[in-house]
Every structure is written in structure tokens, then in C-alpha cells.
Amino acid sequence: MARVLAAHQPNYLPWLGVLAKAVQADVFVLADDVQFSKHGYTNRNRIRTAGGWQWLTVPVRTRGRGGQRLRDVAVDETQPWPRKHLESLRWNYGRAPHFEEHEAALVEIYGESHGRLLDWNLGLLRFLMDRFEIDAEVRLSSHLGSPAEGTRRIADMAVACDCEIYLAGDGGSRSYLDERILREAGVEVRYAGFEHPRYPQCFPGFEPGMCGLDLLLNCGPRSAEILHP
Helix, strand or coil: CCCEEEEECCCCCCEHHHHHHHHCCCEEEECCCCECCCCCCCCEEEEEECCEEEEEECCECCCCCCCCEHHHCEECCCCCHHHHHHHHHHHHHCCCCCHHHHHHHHHHHHCCCCCEHHHHHHHHHHHHHHHCCCCCEEEEHHHCCCCCCHHHHHHHHHHHCCCCEEEECCCCHHHHCCHHHHHHCCCEEEECCCCCCCCCCCCCCCCCCCEHHHHHHHHHHHHHHHHCC
16 A cells, blocks of 8 residues: 655644644654744644633744754743643643543643753654554654755655655645656655534634644544544
8 A cells, every 4th residue: 555645844732734634644754854933833832712712832942043943943941831831721621521631641741851842842743643543653854864855855755754645735735846746756646635623612612723632632532533534
């Protein structure tokens, strides 16, 4: 059976669209050697609140570090953000049906000490993949050794991971991918379709686009089936 490669930047507490790509992949590559953007999702994501939603943002060191790669981004360890994030999760999800069964694991994760943002993101991604029953192999793009850029780089990653299919996102992928390059490398392109599921949340109404924890803490063992029915 043909192996599928998907790739994404290493997000903090990734949302369901990212997890849905990982579900469909045999190898999930985290692009850790691209440039860090302060306004992306690599150091922040959204949780559900009584007022709608709020950001959980990891403070990182950026002064004098313009153009740094994601793998080099350091968290600001002078700020007690892990405790604050855990408190926010308890405050907003403490009454969620399945918060208690995952609380100990979250306490352990947020009790760890990592100097790099990448290590925090990897730990949380692996936690969510385990709970959502996603068994894709996680690899880092910096370990794959391709000096190329754009579509050529994707082709190199697919070959390095022994994958014959590249699963692209539905967003802007169609405009920047050169499918000819992938075909010449023996890689088929498929586009990931994602329809956001609706599920019970802690507060009235439904807010889409929350981090993956929102589904997990509200729906527990049913989360995997809801994400990938």
C-alpha cells in the first residue's frame, strides 16, 4: 500500500485541522527549519471560554533574533506561563465531562521544563496523537537533509520518508505546489479535505477552530471517531 506524507509547522496545542491531516498520513513531518512568525500558531492557540474563546500564548524570546528558525525559538522561562496555561485549562474545562481523566497527564506535561518551543509543541502533539489514536510516524524536516525549497523540498521529503503520496492542505497549496515536480519524483498529490465536526462544548453555542484539547476534554473516547469517522 502506498505510504502517505503530510507536513505542517509544529503548532502549539494544534487544532483539529492539523490532527485530521496526521490521521491520513503514515509520516507526519514537522517543518521545524522554516522561519518563525510571531503571528502564527506555533506559539499560541485558542481555547473555549464562557465569553467565546481566548488565546493561550507561549512567551518566546525574539529580541535580537529576527529570522530565527522554529527549531531555535526559545521560550521565556522567566514567565510562569506553564502554570497560567494549566490554570486556564482548569478554569475553562474543569467541568468538561472528560477533564478529570486527562488532568494528571496535563499536569505532568506542564510540569516539564523545556527551553525550546519545539520541545513543548512536540510533547503536546504526541499527547494529542495518542489520545486521538493517531499512529503516524512524526519526523522533523531538519533531520531530512534537503537543501531545496518549495515543491522540490516536498519531493525530497517524500522520497526520504519512502512515501509515494503527498497530502497537501486545501488552503493555498493549489496555488504554490508545482505538481509536475512531484510527479517527476514519483509522488502523487492528494488534497486533504477537512469538514469541521460539531460536538458538545462546555458553554452554550459552538465555536469552531479551537485547539484539539477542546474536543478531547468534552468528548473523551468518542473524540477519535468524531475527528475521523
